[in-house]
Every structure is written in C-alpha cells, then in structure tokens.
Amino acid sequence: MPSPFSLPPRGTARFAGLDLLTSAVIILDDKGCVAFANTAAETMLGFSLRTVRGQRLSSMLVNGTLIDELFADARRLEYANKRLDFQLHRPGRDAVQVHAIVTVLHDEPRTPVLLEMQETDQQRRIDREERLHDQSQINRELIRNLAHEIKNPLGGIRGAAQLLQMEMSSPPFAAEMNEYAEVIIKEADRLQSLVDRLLAPHRRARIVGDVNIHEVCERVRSVMMAEYHGGLVIARDYDASIPEFRGDKEQLIQALLNIAHNASQALGAHISRGEAEIVLRTRIVRQVTIARTRHRLALELHVVDNGPGIDAEICDRVFLPLVSGREGGTGLGLTLAQTFVEEHHGTIDFESRPGLTDFRILLPLP
Ligand SMILES: Nc1ncnc2c1ncn2[C@@H]1O[C@H](COP(=O)(O)OP(=O)(O)OP(=O)(O)O)[C@@H](O)[C@H]1O
Numbered sequence: 509m510p511s512p513f514s515l516p517p518r519g520t521a522r523f524a525g526l527d528l529l530t531s532a533v534i535i536l537d538d539k540g541c542v543a544f545a546n547t548a549a550e551t552m553l554g555f556s557l558r559t560v561r562g563q564r565l566s567s568m569l570v571n572g573t574l575i576d577e578l579f580a581d582a583r584r585l586e587y588a589n590k591r592l593d594f595q596l597h598r599p600g601r602d603a604v605q606v607h608a609i610v611t612v613l614h615d616e617p618r619t620p621v622l623l624e625m626q627e628t629d630q631q632r633r634i635d636r637e638e639r640l641h642d643q644s645q646i647n648r649e650l651i652r653n654l655a656h657e658i659k660n661p662l663g664g665i666r667g668a669a670q671l672l673q674m675e676m677s678s679p680p681f682a683a684e685m686n687e688y689a690e691v692i693i694k695e696a697d698r699l700q701s702l703v704d705r706l707l708a709p710h711r712r713a714r715i716v717g718d719v720n721i722h723e724v725c726e727r728v729r730s731v732m733m734a735e736y737h738g739g740l741v742i743a744r745d746y747d748a749s750i751p752e753f754r755g756d757k758e759q760l761i762q763a764l765l766n767i768a769h770n771a772s773q774a775l776g777a778h779i780s781r782g783e784a785e786i787v788l789r790t791r792i793v794r795q796v797t798i799a800r801t802r803h804r805l806a807l808e809l810h811v812v813d814n815g816p817g818i819d820a821e822i823c824d825r826v827f828l829p830l831v832s833g834r835e836g837g838t839g840l841g842l843t844l845a846q847t848f849v850e851e852h853h854g855t856i857d858f859e860s861r862p863g864l865t866d867f868r869i870l871l872p873l874p
C-alpha cells in the first residue's frame with residue numbers, strides 16, 4: 509500500500525535548495541521509507557531518488573538495523589533531535605564514518621524523520637585543505653618578497669667579487685686571495701639559481717589553452733623513463749573519459765614532474781633491486797569542494813609510489829619552501845607544484861606510509 513505521507517517531488521520550490529547542500533539530506537516517511545533524498549545523499553549512498561523512493565532506507569545498508577533503531581526511537585518520540593557518529597556500510601563500497609543529525613518533524617503528518625549526514629573524513633579533509641590553502645598563500649607572498657630582497661644585492665656582490673678577483677690576480681696578492689673571490693662568486697651564483705627557482709612561477713606569463721591531462725601524464729612519463737631507463741616501472745591507470753579543461757599545460761607538466769621526481773628519488777633502493785613502481789592514475793570525481801568552492805566535476809590525478817614513505821619528521825611541512833628530507837634537495841619541488849596546481853584552482857594532498865605514498869592532485873573540470 510502506498511505511504512499516506514507524501515512530499516512534493518524534487519525541484520519544487522520547497523526542496524530545490526536542498527540540492528545545493530554538501531550535507532546528505534534524507535527524509536523518511538512514517539514507515540521508514542525514503543520520501544526524499546538530495547543530490548549529496550544520492551552520491552553518498554550511490555542510489556538515485558527515482559529508483560529508491562518508497563524503499564526502506566535500512567534495506568539499502570549493510571548495517572541497516574542501526575537506522576531501524578533510530579527510526580523506531582523517533583517514532584516513539586524518544587527524542588526530537590539527536591546527533592550521533594556512526595559508520596555507514598554501503599553494499600560493495602568502503603564504509604564511511606559519518607556525523608548525523610536526526611530530527612523528528614513534529615509538524616509534518618505521521619512524524620516523518622529528517623536525516624542529515626556529513627562524511628567526517630570529508631569534513632576533516634576540507635578543513636585541512638582550507639588551512640593549507642591559507643598557509644600556502646601567505647608563504648608565496650613571503651617567498652616572493654624575500655627572493656626579491658635577496659636578488660637585488662646579489663648582483664652587486666658578484667660584480668664586486670669579480671672586480672676584486674681581477675685586481676688580485678697578480679702579485680703582490682697571494683693566490684688564496686683569488687680563490688676567496690672565486691668562492692664568493694660561486695656562492696653568489698648558487699644563491700642566484702635558488703632565487704631564480706623561487707621566482708620562477710612569477711616570471712613567465714601563464715599560457716592558457718585546452719589541456720588533456722593524459723598528454724601531461726604521458727610527457728612526464730616519457731621524461732622519467734628516459735632518465736631511468738629500466739629499473740623503474742611507471743604504470744598508467746587512466747580514465748579516458750576525462751574531458752579537456754582550460755589551463756597552462758607546461759605548469760601542470762612541471763608540477764607533476766616535481767612530484768614524480770620525488771617519488772623516483774625516494775625509490776632509489778627499490779630501483780637498484782628492480783622493485784620500484786610509480787602509478788599515474790586519473791579519475792573523475794563528482795560533487796567535491798576544492799579550496800572552498802563546490803564543483804560538480806573534478807579530476808583526481810594520483811602519483812603513487814611503493815617507496816619508504818615521507819619522513820615523519822617533515823610530513824606536516826613538505827609543502828613549505830626549503831623543507832627537504834634528502835641530501836642535496838632544495839625543498840622547492842612541492843612548493844612549486846602546489847603553486848602551479850593552485851593557479852588552476854586545484855589542490856594537492858597526500859597519504860604516506862612505508863610502502864605506499866599517494867600524492868593526489870584535484871583539479872576542477874568544466
Ligand atoms: N614520494 C615521496 N616519498 C618519500 N619522500 C618524499 C616523497 N615526496 C616528497 N618527499 C619528501 O619531501 C621532501 C620535500 O620535497 P620537495 O620536492 O619539496 O623538495 P626536494 O625534493 O627535497 O628538493 P627539490 O627542490 O630539488 O625538489 C623531499 O626532500 C622528501 O624528503
């Protein structure tokens with residue numbers, strides 16, 4: 509028998525706004541059946557409202573008894589409003605931790621229940637991304653100013669050392685004097701190239717065109733293969749349906765190359781044993797928040813390596829300039845990669861443990 513309780517279909521003025529929310533919203537009728545689900549709920553539960561309308565919510569979950577109990581308590585009016593955290597087990601998918609608010613809608617006939625859910629991991633990721641975003645913008649400004657301040661006197665120091673060297677190249681000056689001047693020139697040059705790298709993202713005007721992400725991946729892959737010929741496997745796992753988007757191809761190549769280089773450098777020991785593997789993986793994701801903006805469609809580009817993982821001591825700081833965990837590293841690779849990705853309104857994050865490091869670039873798609 510159809511439920512006596514009915515809600516207006518999606519799209520009516522009453523519920524139109526719910527589809528804009530990032531929280532999943534489900535309204536259950538007096539039998540615990542789905543009467544309404546917004547877009548975020550459809551994504552979270554992997555169903556479409558059209559197909560599940562009128563079905564019991566609990567029957568769509570592996571741990572549905574939890575929903576049954578919540579619903580029964582609501583029907584007995586044991587609470588008006590309840591907050592709780594639980595794991596949502598969807599058939600055939602990973603369990604997700606969610607924070608839920610359950611509200612009994614007293615003013616509706618036959619006490620339907622409103623269930624709001626938000627993935628706790630998703631919220632944590634958004635918070636972390638926002639923090640990183642703010643931090644990297646401050647860093648970028650600081651670096652730019654500092655690099656300019658260093659660059660200006662550097663030319664003068666080098667020029668003066670060259671003049672001294674010319675003056676001191678013959679007796680009565682001792683040969684060491686010449687060598688000291690040489691040290692100043694060499695160190696000034698080293699500093700100059702560091703400053704040049706720091707200022708690199710601000711130097712060249714962006715060239716924006718249509719970018720095919722797989723062309724970017726393939727370019728990086730061929731550069732890396734040429735560098736390591738043999739010993740390093742670079743596997744591809746591409747989603748060919750990813751559409752082109754507007755962007756600066758060279759910047760994205762540089763960003764990906766920096767990440768892939770780090771992976772190959774971390775894989776040193778594995779390369780010599782012939783066990784090194786990097787995977788370039790592309791995927792489409794829907795309804796994501798990137799740098800505070802909600803996007804309907806985005807691409808995920810993963811660079812996964814089976815190396816030893818990021819040193820725990822620097823794990824929280826790897827995107828900061830001049831933070832390096834390896835001999836001879838300048839600590840600019842990830843700072844630059846982050847700058848380039850953020851120029852495309854995207855973000856980078858990573859997960860790392862021994863045996864698996866996964867850098868993920870998220871870029872909005874049109
Ligand atoms: N895939 C990875 N596996 C292990 N450690 C990593 C990985 N990626 C980055 N790291 C660590 O993060 C540090 C910072 O990387 P970043 O690219 O910013 O600087 P760098 O590689 O040291 O110097 P460069 O400026 O030459 O790139 C690295 O030195 C390394 O210790």
Ligand SMILES: [Mg+2]
Pocket residue numbers: 766769770837840841842
């Ligand atoms: Mg690097």
